[in-house]
Amino acid sequence: MADDKPLVIIGGGLAGSLAALCLAQRQPDMPLLLLEAGETFGGNHTWSFFDSDVPSATRDIVESLEPVRWARHRVRFPLRERMFESAYNAIGAPALDRLVRTRLPAGSWRLDTAVATIAPDHVVLRSGERIAARGVIDARGPDGPMPGLELGWQKFVGIEFAAQAPEPDCATVMDATIPQCDGYRFVYVLPMAADRVLVEDTYYSSSATLDVDAISNRVRVLGAERGLSGPEMRQESGVLPILIGGDPDRFWPESDPIPRLGLRAGVFHATTGYSFGLALQTAAALAERNGAFDSASLASWTRDRFTQHWRQMRFFRVLNRMLFHAAAPDERYKVFEHFYRLPIDLVLRFYAGTPTLSDRMRILSGRPPVPIGAAVASLLRG
Numbered sequence: 001m002a003d004d005k006p007l008v009i010i011g012g013g014l015a016g017s018l019a020a021l022c023l024a025q026r027q028p029d030m031p032l033l034l035l036e037a038g039e040t041f042g043g044n045h046t047w048s049f050f051d052s053d054v055p056s057a058t059r060d061i062v063e064s065l066e067p068v069r070w071a072r073h074r075v076r077f078p079l080r081e082r083m084f085e086s087a088y089n090a091i092g093a094p095a096l097d098r099l100v101r102t103r104l105p106a107g108s109w110r111l112d113t114a115v116a117t118i119a120p121d122h123v124v125l126r127s128g129e130r131i132a133a134r135g136v137i138d139a140r141g142p143d144g145p146m147p148g149l150e151l152g153w154q155k156f157v158g159i160e161f162a163a164q165a166p167e168p169d170c171a172t173v174m175d176a177t178i179p180q181c182d183g184y185r186f187v188y189v190l191p192m193a194a195d196r197v198l199v200e201d202t203y204y205s206s207s208a209t210l211d212v213d214a215i216s217n218r219v220r221v222l223g224a225e226r227g228l229s230g231p232e233m234r235q236e237s238g239v240l241p242i243l244i245g246g247d248p249d250r251f252w253p254e255s256d257p258i259p260r261l262g263l264r265a266g267v268f269h270a271t272t273g274y275s276f277g278l279a280l281q282t283a284a285a286l287a288e289r290n291g292a293f294d295s296a297s298l299a300s301w302t303r304d305r306f307t308q309h310w311r312q313m314r315f316f317r318v319l320n321r322m323l324f325h326a327a328a329p330d331e332r333y334k335v336f337e338h339f340y341r342l343p344i345d346l347v348l349r350f351y352a353g354t355p356t357l358s359d360r361m362r363i364l365s366g367r368p369p370v371p372i373g374a375a376v377a378s379l380l381r382g
Contacts, residue, residue: 004031006108007293008123008133010115012036013043015262015279016139017100021061022287024104030293033131034104035123037114041100042093044236046158046190046198048173049089052348053277057284064103065095068192070171077176077337084344088171090190090198091276120257120295135295137302139261142241146266148250152242152324153208154273157215158188158200161223163230165191174340176333178222182207184323184332187222196233199223204242204332206324212237243270244320248310252303259298261286265306269353270316271323277352278309312353315360327369334369341366 007023009016012034020034034041054062073088075081100109117124122132172189179185184204191197201219216235223229241263251266261267267282268275282305291297323335340347346359355363 003134005132005134006031006033007135007137008033008035008131009137009139009261010035010118010123011139011141011262011264012038012041012100012109012111013139013141013262014045014047014096014275015265015267015282016137017041017096018061018279018283019137019139019261019286020109021099021103022058022283024108025061026287031134032104032108033133034100034109035113035115035125036109036111039111040093040097041109041111042096044234045093045238046236047091047274047276048171048190049091049274049276050348050351051087051089052352053274055277055281055284057288058280061099061280062091064099065091067091067095068190070169070191072170074170074172075174075336075340076172077174077333077340080337080340082340083170084347086344086348088173090171090192092192118258120299133295135259135293135298137259137261137295137298138264141263146241146251148248149241149246149266150244151208151246152183152244152320153205153239154202154242155205155208155210155237155239156188156200156202157210157212157219157235157237158198159216159219159223159235160192160196160198160233161228161230162195162233163197163223163228165194165197166227167191168194174336176336180330180333183329184336186333186336189226189228197223197228199226199228200236204323206329208239210237210239240273241268242273242320242324243268243313243317244324245317248307252306254303256303257295257299259295259302260306261302265302267306267309269351270313271320272351274351315355316353319363331369338366338369339363 009020067089070088072085074083114126115123116126124130168191174186176186182203182205186202188200199219199222201215267278323332349355
């Protein structure tokens with residue numbers, strides 16, 4: 001019977017794992033199978049977020065992930081430095097991995113399981129095994145260019161040092177008082193514990209190329225300059241899309257019969273690249289829906305959410321055009337320096353992807369931090 005077949009989620013990264021956790025919690029009678037090609041769920045990542053990014057219905061899952069929490073956060077630019085008495089949080093992939101293994105029923109997840117073929121009613125593993133499904137959701141990260149989308153890139157390398165944190169209750173979210181190169185460059189400094197500090201060198205770049213070895217050495221220099229040298233406990237790196245424009249129908253044709261989640265679904269904050277809160281929102285909504293869980297129903301539902309998200313991100317795409325098309329690469333930091341003149345409540349709505357009309361007007365007000373002609377051209381483009 002169809003009801004005996006599992007809903008198969010392919011990809012145990014952030015979006016797939018959170019969807020599985022929410023479904024197991026709110027649809028406990030529905031068979032579920034989470035497939036991940038790697039050895040752990042979540043890979044090797046750290047996800048940061050503000051309290052206002054997280055839907056209240058998912059607070060229990062967030063708390064179970066044991067986030068590191070800082071009561072304050074700071075930004076620094078050549079002409080502006082601000083400390084905000086507003087909390088900032090981060091969750092590491094090992095916590096997500098533990099929660100999936102402990103919360104999902106036995107037999108409902110598999111690691112080291114690569115998928116070769118996806119169809120609406122089954123998947124075929126690289127091993128040749130065929131798994132029948134009531135529905136199949138593709139939650140893998142992009143496996144190449146994202147067709148139809150014009151993208152910039154946020155790329156980074158982070159090293160966690162065994163070092164004493166000078167301010168354990170404060171996260172430095174953006175420090176752009178460092179030499180600019182390869183676009184807008186800034187450093188994160190996140191005290192993960194009193195004796196562990198994550199230093200991350202980040203770039204808003206027009207190129208997706210990431211020289212991990214070269215940037216790792218820059219991180220070591222940054223750590224030494226800030227008195228944070230020590231044994232290296234772990235390293236992470238990534239290349240995240242920043243959405244500038246494109247054709248949503250080409251990216252996700254209406255004829256595609258497979259539901260999508262996460263980056264595969266184009267659901268990420270267009271400017272910041274943040275995805276934790278958005279992944280939680282989608283996971284909670286998926287688990288609460290009253291409709292069927294076959295692929296056709298879910299493909300329509302997930303594509304509708306993408307279409308709504310695309311509309312919500314329009315203002316951010318406009319800002320990204322200013323960032324990437326109007327600002328010289330080594331002066332892109334001025335766009336963020338200008339933005340951080342604004343009140344913290346507006347900043348938090350910006351990160352949550354919910355700026356009001358008044359917020360948008362205030363963000364665009366004042367003398368633009370880029371040449372006026374280029375700014376106007378970028379605002380009118382696309």
